[in-house]
Amino acid sequence: MRWVSYRSADGSTRCGVVRGDKIYAVGTDLLELLRADGGLAAAVSKEPIEVVEPAAVRLLAPLPVPPAVRDFAAFERHVSNAGKAAVGNGTVSPAWYESPRFFFSNPAAIKGPHDNIPIAPGAKLWDYEVEVAAVIADDCSNLDAATAEQHIAGYLIYCDWSARDISASEMGFVYGPSKSKDASTSLGPFLVTPDELEPHRSGKGYALRMDGYVNGEHYGGGSWDEIHWSFGELLAHASRGTTLRAGDILASGPVGTGCIQELAGRRPYLAPGDTVRIEVQELGAISARITGPEPS
Numbered sequence: 001m002r003w004v005s006y007r008s009a010d011g012s013t014r015c016g017v018v019r020g021d022k023i024y025a026v027g028t029d030l031l032e033l034l035r036a037d038g039g040l041a042a043a044v045s046k047e048p049i050e051v052v053e054p055a056a057v058r059l060l061a062p063l064p065v066p067p068a069v070r071d072f073a074a075f076e077r078h079v080s081n082a083g084k085a086a087v088g089n090g091t092v093s094p095a096w097y098e099s100p101r102f103f104f105s106n107p108a109a110i111k112g113p114h115d116n117i118p119i120a121p122g123a124k125l126w127d128y129e130v131e132v133a134a135v136i137a138d139d140c141s142n143l144d145a146a147t148a149e150q151h152i153a154g155y156l157i158y159c160d161w162s163a164r165d166i167s168a169s170e171m172g173f174v175y176g177p178s179k180s181k182d183a184s185t186s187l188g189p190f191l192v193t194p195d196e197l198e199p200h201r202s203g204k205g206y207a208l209r210m211d212g213y214v215n216g217e218h219y220g221g222g223s224w225d226e227i228h229w230s231f232g233e234l235l236a237h238a239s240r241g242t243t244l245r246a247g248d249i250l251a252s253g254p255v256g257t258g259c260i261q262e263l264a265g266r267r268p269y270l271a272p273g274d275t276v277r278i279e280v281q282e283l284g285a286i287s288a289r290i291t292g293p294e295p296s
Contacts, residue, residue, distance in 0.1 A: 001017050001018075001040065001044060001154075001192075001193045001195075001196070002017065002018040002190040002191070002192050002193075002196070003015065003016070003017055003018070003030060003040065003062055003154065003190065003191040003192075003193075004016065004017075004018060004023060004054070004059055004060075004062060004188070004189065004190055004191070005029075005030050005059070005060040005061065005062050005063070005064060006023065006025075006052075006054075006057040006058060006059050006060055007057060007058045007060060008025075008050065008052065008057055009056065009057070012028070013028055013029070013060070013064075014027070014028055014049060014050065014057075015027050015028065015029060015030040015033065015062075016048070016049075017044050018054070018190065021053060021054070022051050022052065022053060023051070023052050023053070023054055023057070024048040024051055025048055025049040025050045025051070025052070026043050026044065026046040026047075026048060026049065027043060027046070027049070030062055030063055030191070030247075031063055031065075031066070031067075031246070031247040034135075034137060034138075034153055034246040034247050035246045035247070039137055039138065039153065039246075040137075040153060040154075040193070058112070058114075059112055059113055059114060059188060059189050060112045060188075061110045061111065061112045061113070061186070061187035061188050062135075062156055062187060062188055062189075062190065062191040063110070063135065063187065063191070063247055063249065064110055064112075065107055065108065065110060066107050066110065066135075066247050066248060066249045067107065067245045067246075067247050067248050068104065068107060068244075068245065068248045068249070069104065069105040069106065069107050069110075069185065069248075069249045069251070070102045070103070070104060070105070070238055070248070070249070070250050070251065071102055071103055071104075071105050071131075071158075071160055071181070071251040071253060072100050072101065072102040072229065072234055072250065072251060072252060072253050073096070073100075073101055073102075073253035074100060074227050074228055074229040074234060074252045074253050075222070075226055075227055075228060075252065075253055075254060075255050075256055075258075076092060076096075076226075076228045076256075077222065077226060077255075077256025077257070078253060078254045078255060078256050078257075078258060078259070078262065079092050079096060080092050081256060081257065081261075081262035081264075082259075082261055082262055084264065085261055085262055085263075085264045086168070086261075097228075099237055100229045100233060100234050100237045100238075102234075102237075102238065102250075103176050103177055103181070105160065105181055105182075105185055105251075106181075106182050106183075106185070109182060109183055109184050109185050110185055110186075110187055111184050111185065111186045111187070111288070112186070112187070112188060113157070113186060113187065113188030113189035113284075113285075113286040113287070114189075114286070114287055114288070115186065115288060116288060116289045116290075116291050117161055117184050117186065117276075117288045117289070117290055117291065118183070118184070118290075118291045118292065118293055118294045119163075119270070119272065119290065119291070119292060119293050120161070120163045120166070120179070120180075120182070120183035120184075120293065121183075121293045121294075122163075122166065122293075123163035123165060123166055123180075123183075123293075124163075124165050124269075125163065125164035125165040125261075125269045126161070126162075126163060126164075126269055126270040126271075126290065127161070127162045127163075127164050127259050127260045127261055127269060127270065128159055128161060128162075128212055128214075128259060128260070128270065128276050128278065129158075129159055129160040129161070129162060129253070129254040129258060129259045130159070130210050130211065130212045130220075130221055130254055130255050130258030130259065130278050130280075131157070131158040131159065131160060131210075131251045131252050131253060131254055131255070131258070132155055132156070132157065132158060132210065132224060132251070132252050132280055132283065133155065133156055133157075133158035133187070133249050133250060133251035133252065134152045134154075134155055134231050134234070134235070134249070134250050135152065135153045135154050135155070135156065135191055135247065135248070135249055136151055136152065136153065136235075136244045136245065136246055136247060136248040136249075136250070137151050137152060137153035137246060138151060138246050139243055139244070139245050139246055140235075140239060140243070140244050141239050141241075141242060141243045141244065142239055142240060142241070143232075143235050143236045143239045143244075144236060145230070145232045145233045145235075145236040146232065147232070148231075148232040148233075148235035148236045148239070149194065149230075149231055149232045149235070151235060151244070152194055152231065152235070153191065153193070153246075154191040154192050154193045154194065155191070155192050155194070155197065155283060156187055156188060156189075156190060156191050156192065156283060157186075157187070157188060157189070157278055157279075157280050157283050157284065157285070157286050158185065158186075158187060158249070158251040158252070159185065159186040159187075159276075159278050159286055159288075160181060160185055160251065160254075161181075161183060161184040161185065161186070162177075162180060162181055162259070162261075163179070163180040163181075163183070164180070164260075164261050164269070166179055166180040167180035167181070186278075186286050186288060187249075187286075188284070188286055189284045189285070189286060190283060190284050192282060192283055196282060197282055200281075200282065202223075202224075202225035203225040203226075203227075204225065204227050204228070204229070204230035204233075205223075205224040205225040205226070205227040205230065205231075206224045206225055206282075207223060207224070207225050208223065208224045208225075208280060208281035208282055208283075209221060209222075209223060209224075209279070209280070209281045210222060210223065210224055210255040210258060210278075210279075210280045210281075211258075211278070211279050211280075212258055212259070212276065212277070212278050212279075213276070213277040213278075213279070214260075214267070214270070214274055214275070214276055215274055215275055216275075216277075219257070219260065219263065219267055220256075220257030220258060220259075220262065220263060221255055221256075221257060221258055222255040222256045222257060222258065223255070224255070224280070226255060226256060227252060227255075231250070231252075234250050234252075235250060238250055270290045271290065272290055272291050272292045273289070273290065274289070274290040275287065275288070275289050275290070276288050276290065
């Protein structure tokens with residue numbers, strides 16, 4: 001199943017399942033459906049509130065305000081490339097192989113799959129990231145990596161818009177990124193349930209392309225099955241000693257060459273007027289126009 005959230009012609013918010021070329025709306029809040037008895041599997045049998053064509057509505061992020069957002073760095077090639085670009089050394093720290101690493105991002109900064117993205121205030125090196133993310137299906141804790149994926153409601157495209165110059169300053173201190181990752185995160189267009197992806201299972205992920213384009217030019221990308229830490233391992237780590245809640249988002253971090261930072265000067269950073277498209281096979285695409293910083 002492919003789930004969406006959207007704003008209908010009358011201005012109201014709906015969520016529903018996509019069948020063919022129609023959206024069958026069965027609720028007003030996807031998070032409420034996740035938390036209800038039976039979750040999305042039960043919700044899909046409801047009588048539709050309305051049936052609309054996707055072109056007739058404005059798609060929102062499937063979860064416009066998730067309870068929590070954790071962003072990992074699960075692709076080894078990205079970690080190596082980013083280190084090489086930043087300090088001239090692509091050697092990955094042994095600590096990275098000990099356990100998955102993540103930071104908390106901002107649930108209030110979520111953008112829809114086609115929303116404009118303003119450059120963060122003060123940022124000069126503005127970047128996109130080609131990521132995938134899992135949405136948690138139910139409240140869970142202390143998961144085992146081998147079975148943790150049973151708690152995933154679905155996957156979606158995740159773009160963590162990043163100010164690389166601000167990040168370079170922040171990462172000099174032990175707390176890690178903060179304002180460099182605080183302005184915008186794009187999600188969508190669909191929340192795709194795991195059964196849809198199962199035929200593509202490969203290694204620790206799926207044999208599905210992940211690619212980024214700027215102004216129609218392919219900048220880079222890779223395959224989901226390059227991932228070093230599986231989503232089961234990410235969930236197990238994140239849930240240790242705490243509770244993941246239905247609707248929480250856990251993102252993979254960029255696939256190798258899935259951001260401009262890794263291209264080491266071979267492509268310019270983003271500027272107002274640029275258009276960015278991020279595609280993941282089976283998950284669709286998000287597209288965004290970059291604008292100048294919003295007035296303070």
